[in-house]
Amino acid sequence: xxxxxxxxxxxxxxxxxxxxxxxxxxxxxxxxxxxxxxxxxxxxxxxxxxxxxxxxxxxxxxxxxxxxxxxxxxxxxxxxxxxxxxxxxxxxxxxxxxxxxxxxxxxxxxxxxxxxxxxxxxxxxxxxxxxxxxxxxxxxxxxxxxxxxxxxxxxxxxxxxxxxxxxxxxxxxxxxxxxxxxxxxxxxxxxxxxxxxxxxxxxxxxxxxxxxxxxxxxxxxxxxxxxxxxxxxxxxxxxxxxxxxxxxxxxxxxxxxxxxxxxxxxxxxxxxxxxxxxxxxxxxx
Amino acid sequence: xxxxxxxxxxxxxxxxxxxxxxxxxxxxxxxxxxxxxxxxxxxxxxxxxxxxxxxxxxxxxxxxxxxxxxxxxxxxxxxxxxxxxxxxxxxxxxxxxxxxxxxxxxxxxxxxxxxxxxxxxxxxxxxxxxxxxxxxxxxxxxxxxxxxxxxxxxxxxxxxxxxxxxxxxxxxxxxxxxxxxxxxxxxxxxxxxxxxxxxxxxxxxxxxxxxxxxxxxxxxxxxxxxxxxxxxxxxxxxxxxxxxxxxxxxxxxxxxxxxxxxxxxxxxxxxxxxxxxxxxxxxxxxxxxxxxxxxxxxxxxxxxxxxxxxxxxxxxxxxxxxxxxxxxxxxxxxxxxxxxxxxxxxx
Numbered sequence: 020x021x022x023x024x025x026x027x028x029x030x031x032x033x034x035x036x037x038x039x040x041x042x043x044x045x046x047x048x049x050x051x052x053x054x055x056x057x058x059x060x061x062x063x064x065x066x067x068x069x070x071x072x073x074x075x076x077x078x079x080x081x082x083x084x085x086x087x088x089x090x091x092x093x094x095x096x097x098x099x100x101x102x103x104x105x106x107x108x109x110x111x112x113x114x115x116x117x118x119x120x121x122x123x124x125x126x127x128x129x130x131x132x133x134x135x136x137x138x139x140x141x142x143x144x145x146x147x148x149x150x151x152x153x154x155x156x157x158x159x160x161x162x163x164x165x166x167x168x169x170x171x172x173x174x175x176x177x178x179x180x181x182x183x184x185x186x187x188x189x190x191x192x193x194x195x196x197x198x199x200x201x202x203x204x205x206x207x208x209x210x211x212x213x214x215x216x217x218x219x220x221x222x223x224x225x226x227x228x229x230x231x232x233x234x235x236x237x238x239x240x241x242x243x244x245x246x247x248x249x250x251x252x253x254x255x256x257x258x259x260x261x262x263x264x265x266x267x268x269x270x271x272x273x274x275x276x277x278x279x280x281x282x283x284x285x286x287x288x289x290x291x292x293x294x295x296x297x298x299x300x301x302x303x304x
Numbered sequence: 305x306x307x308x309x310x311x312x313x314x315x316x317x318x319x320x321x322x323x324x325x326x327x328x329x330x331x332x333x334x335x336x337x338x339x340x341x342x343x344x345x346x347x348x349x350x351x352x353x354x355x356x357x358x359x360x361x362x363x364x365x366x367x368x369x370x371x372x373x374x375x376x377x378x379x380x381x382x383x384x385x386x387x388x389x390x391x392x393x394x395x396x397x398x399x400x401x402x403x404x405x406x407x408x409x410x411x412x413x414x415x416x417x418x419x420x421x422x423x424x425x426x427x428x429x430x431x432x433x434x435x436x437x438x439x440x441x442x443x444x445x446x447x448x449x450x451x452x453x454x455x456x457x458x459x460x461x462x463x464x465x466x467x468x469x470x471x472x473x474x475x476x477x478x479x480x481x482x483x484x485x486x487x488x489x490x491x492x493x494x495x496x497x498x499x500x501x502x503x504x505x506x507x508x509x510x511x512x513x514x515x516x517x518x519x520x521x522x523x524x525x526x527x528x529x530x531x532x533x534x535x536x537x538x539x540x541x542x543x544x545x546x547x548x549x550x551x552x553x554x555x556x557x558x559x560x561x562x563x564x565x566x567x568x569x570x571x572x573x574x575x576x577x578x579x580x581x582x583x584x585x586x587x588x589x590x591x592x593x594x595x596x597x598x599x600x601x602x603x604x605x606x607x608x609x610x611x612x613x614x615x616x617x618x619x620x621x622x623x624x625x626x627x628x629x630x631x632x633x634x635x636x637x638x639x640x641x642x643x644x645x646x647x648x649x650x651x
């Protein structure tokens with residue numbers, strides 16, 4: 020068939036990259052015990068930051084660094100709320116999503132006079148970021164399962180009391196990996212911006228949430244999560260091409276139907292970190 | 305004490321009297337939101353122009369005249385419509401986009417003294433002015449340009465959603481391309497839908513898919529989503545795009561090198577006219593249609609080439625050179641539509 024071309028697989032990789040980056044970030048933070056549903060907002064903030072910095076400095080590299088920094092900052096914010104102040108993780112994450120969106124609408128209006136969009140700004144080749152993403156995912160698979168640091172990370176999410184007894188600072192570990200999650204979301208946002216060359220408020224468009232789904236399907240492991248992300252990207256790329264043969268209403272449903280089916284199949288089997296979403300309170304005395 | 309009370313009373317009454325004088329406009333945008341450099345922005349410009357004139361006239365700030373909201377989903381339309389209507393302070397409430405009509409048809413009768421306008425669809429209520437455009441005319445003219453300019457003999461349309469409004473764009477465009485270029489058949493016009501008005505990333509992927517399938521010109525009718533078409537066209541010197549509603553080579557100057565033309569739909573003019581009529585007291589409810597062959601002569605057309613030709617062809621900011629024969633074909637199409645020798649078939 021004509022639609023099964025090389026371009027299809029390339030398009031799928033482009034569509035999968037932001038999903039995979041978010042999935043990787045979420046893998047880290049949930050392995051440490053922090054649920055972060057603020058990924059959507061963190062990626063949006065990353066994309067916006069890239070646009071603003073690239074627009075004013077003309078340097079896509081600087082913009083990339085700034086996006087990762089802003090993502091990390093939002094990650095830290097989430098960690099302070101959820102880890103140190105013991106706020107509900109989901110509420111804190113949802114607040115970040117709203118904050119990022121509101122801020123994006125406000126900032127685009129103030130800077131460019133257009134609410135919700137930026138003009139074009141200098142970009143780097145988005146494929147570089149695809150490469151960076153794939154590299155990070157490969158490294159992470161080794162880091163989490165084959166290094167002592169990875170073991171500490173997993174213990175913090177599974178049994179924080181044991182980790183504490185062993186001398187691991189639970190709160191600081193959770194903070195660090197939530198910051199890393201934010202940074203990876205910022206990177207995902209930077210990819211989205213560089214792919215399009217402008218910022219629009221709808222550009223993340225649920226890819227953050229699908230990233231969380233990919234992480235669940237990948238069972239909290241970076242490489243399987245990448246495969247899941249690629250599957251989502253592939254179905255999205257495929258549905259576009261299928262529109263020539265079947266009505267678009269059906270074709271557009273495919274990615275969502277797939278998400279539901281796959282999640283229903285995997286959710287029960289996923290090995291959720293035991294201390295996920297639970298605040299750790301150090302025993303006194 | 306008495307003095308203070310009197311002063312306070314004067315202040316209050318003064319404010320009330322003042323408040324009644326200033327006309328106020330409410331604008332409820334479509335879900336695509338501002339920043340699409342097309343449909344929504346243009347609606348806003350129309351309202352803004354009216355608000356600026358009124359603000360100058362009454363000596364107040366533009367913000368005192370114009371209030372606007374950007375609903376994020378269709379579910380929010382009703383709340384905003386009711387919220388504005390309930391205050392009774394707004395001279396007119398302008399609702400942008402076809403998907404506001406069904407809910408407006410239910411909301412409007414609850415506020416019989418409130419004037420409403422809805423763009424792109426009919427809301428059947430005695431206090432609503434429904435504005436329609438002959439979208440297929442502007443789409444036909446865009447199709448003529450695409451049919452003449454294509455080198456691969458294949459063109460594409462990126463639609464926001466597969467709905468009657470956008471299908472009329474597709475039908476007009478397809479017939480225009482076939483009329484201008486007899487070698488083009490219906491199968492040479494690729495049609496794909498984003499399923500959203502604010503997802504340019506998906507829009508870009510869809511456009512790349514069509515370009516890679518052989519189309520060299522893609523017509524965007526997807527709001528903010530078709531900003532992705534322009535980004536995709538930048539990736540290959542043989543790929544071109546056609547914009548919608550406003551001259552997008554002007555509203556997106558960074559893409560003036562790939563946007564060869566833009567179908568025009570003067571939503572701004574309709575919004576402005578409705579507001580001014582409401583303020584002046586000449587407003588009437590009912591269905592109004594803008595277009596080349598309709599009761600209100602202007603409203604649709606095309607931005608292409610370097611100069612205005614008649615009422616329906618405007619100069620574009622596009623950097624792409626349009627050959628004279630293409631312009632001539634567009635002129636012929638305009639005359640054909642006006643004199644009825646070209647009949648565009650729509651469902």
